[in-house]
Amino acid sequence: MAHDIVSEISPKPGDRIEDLSTPRPIIDEDRMAGNIARVQSYMDAHGLNFRPHIKTHKIPALAGAQVAAGAKGINCQKITEAEVFADAGFEDILITYNIIGPEKLARLSTLNERIGGLKVVADSNYTVDGLSAWFATRKPLTVLVECDTGGGRCGVQTPEAAAALARHIAGKPGLIFGGLMNYPKPNSAAATQAFLAETISLLKRDGIECAIVSNGGSPSLFDAHLVPAATEHRAGTYIYNDRSMVRAGHCREEDCAMHILATVVSRPTPDRAVIDAGSKALTSDLLGFSDHGVVVGYPEAVITGLSEEHGVIDLSKCTGPRPEIGDKVRIIPNHTCVVSNLFDTMVFHRDGVITRVEDVAARGLVW
Template sequence: MTGSVLAGFPATTIRWRDQLDTPAVVVDLDIVERNLRRGAEFAASASVDFRPHIKTHKIPALARAQLELGACGITAQKVSEAEIMADAGLDDILISFNILGRTKLQRLRALAERVRLRTVADNATVIDGLSSAFSGTPDRLGVLVELDGALKRCGVPTVEHAMDHARKVDRAAGLRFDGFMIYPAPDHWQDALTFLAACKDAALQAGLDPRVLSTGGSPDMVKFAPDANVTEYRAGSYIYNDRALVSMGGASVSDCALTVHATVVSTPTPTRAIIDAGSKSLSSDLFGLSGFGMVRNRSDADIFALSEEHGHIEFADGAPAVGDHIAIIPNHACVVSNLTDHVQFVRGDYWVGEQRVEARGTVQ
């Protein structure tokens, strides 16, 4: 894999720090490209189809770069998100979320006429709705039964539940049972593989074809090895990385491509600074961590509170001066992408341009 997959985004001669207005979300494409190649190399070494989750970046140009490096398609979380990607020419999409309601089902059917589409289900109501929407269509909709990977979120908790739904999908008009999907909770990746394998075996014994066995998660990419019970891997955060991934050992600080840049607007005490980036810029996700992000090059900094437009930081070794700029690696990059209309693409010290986050706000 040689050459730049983001060659269409060359650096200018402008030093971006000289003209940055804050708060701003900055994405370093040199780091992005390294991360993309690392993801592609992981998929090749693990002998799995790679289906990146675009909810992290929400930018079609980056999704196309992922495909150029060998991804089989993309994962989206919502119908509206998938529609934006389809409009941009991406044509193989998994929507990894239960789809309910007449309006969404109508949009899902229209989307299926434009792209190769697959979705998930973990209950009879969702399966019935999908069947009603796709009954009579020339091509059946592929459906994965979602399994609970110990997150206690969506997903069935047992093999028996999984098989009940697999059989129901297989019998349903307009639908095609395609296999199983799981997302492991942190430190539960091996349990998730065991659950996936048990469901695969049960499906084969029942005469069903679980052609897709999909797991995922950026934190577990460093642990995953080829496994006969996995055909597909989904990961999102790996493209940018963030403080949560660093804390879980899935990335290093140098792998973090997205930072939120802010200006110190007040220093009420010698050790406390207030910045112009609050919850509307950094998000309030903690991920079990202490503080709301990591200040680059200041290990003594504790972002201990956020107001809507203010960040509250305690610096053990003394606060920066009013007017100084700081860079923050957020706890969760995916949420930050959805908080801003545009990000600033850079390469090292040089500005590339302002990039619209095209699928920002697509939550339906």
């Protein structure tokens, strides 16, 4: 029922952005195309394969544009995301996750039978042994070793441990050792290179090749060429860009393709505006910021607080005009990927005219 209502109020191509009811995220087609081209050019210039992470948009048509620009394969974080993209024709899919549990293993093998290029990662004997027990009697699965080169999330802790796990995978029925994967700490290319190169060297002594060495992350996007041990880089955020990417120096504010269109619904005091975008439109992701996004055109306005359907803006520092009740404003979110995850459809526009409305096809998938 909910989704019927949404479709009734979905805008249509040709409609104008300023007529949209709010809150609503919108994507600037030209900025997005520029982002795809710029990052692909960087990867091409350095001879790196590029594997975009689809978690940012969850829309097959956008992954299609990324691949058309030159990307080699895609990166998913969940089996169900990979299923949506396999349905859309993608074959070279790396799921950068430890897959555990009988229900997930069963679906993973079904997916592996359907497409040629499925790969997952593992960082423990537990995960590897679970995969092997399932895949031993089925089409073999390619598994990469996840390495913690400093990112502090998942991953084996040393090159020696990585090599040991790689040997474990290589010796297990049903599994093919596929290489290495890591999600590094920002600004630590040298440590990443050292870890990966040492692991490759250890494995080479045993005659084990790392077909893929997948380095990653948006924070490390333009450091990819400083890790020559890697054969590819993964990143997602760059397609839309956001405030965190501007801060990192990876793009300009005018490269941010996603805005959350919002309406000023209250001006209770001269210094306070309230918009209809709260944590259920912008999310509460701070990513190190102390406030909740950039109000385009009002550089001194500060989104100081979010409740679920309200955003409170402090205008006290504004030296120029202040937004009035009924005005529509555009917010650049701190983090674009989590905003995509809140909305069932995404509206695209060029110069303010809607070009298309895409289902966020892989949104809402539980696991």
